[in-house]
Amino acid sequence: MNTTPTEITPMPISGEATFVKMTADGRKVEVIDGYVCLNGVPEAGGLVEIGEHPNRQAIRSAVPGATHVAGRIPLRHDEAAIAIGALTAAQRKVDADPVAINERIRKAVFVRQRDQGVE
DSSP states (O other): OOOOOOOOOOOOOOSOEEEEEEOTTSOEEEEETTEEEETTEEEESSOEEGGGOTTHHHHHHHSTTOOEEETTEEEOHHHHHHHHHHHHHHHHHHHHOHHHHHHHHHHHHHHHHHHTTOO
16 A cells, blocks of 8 residues: 655635736736735735844845745835735725624633633
């Protein structure tokens, strides 16, 4: 019986996409439903400034103009501004959604009751 491990491939997501850039090898970087995606597959849920990244020296030497990183995708200032705007817009939609509001209230009530010893 052959028990070789299989590679798990992330599923692409669909939704409203905001184009950020095209990579050197021709793949699209977009923000879809609050995620920075590479060819439709989620790469990161947010951006990290280069100055805060633990591997900033290697990133700066490989991509001199990069100011932010989304997962393994380096972004210049203008590209990061597009991505931040799209991520913020997606978060606003979630914040205004009645189902999301009810879920946040439910979790807050649960935490409060737990902290007060109610089971």
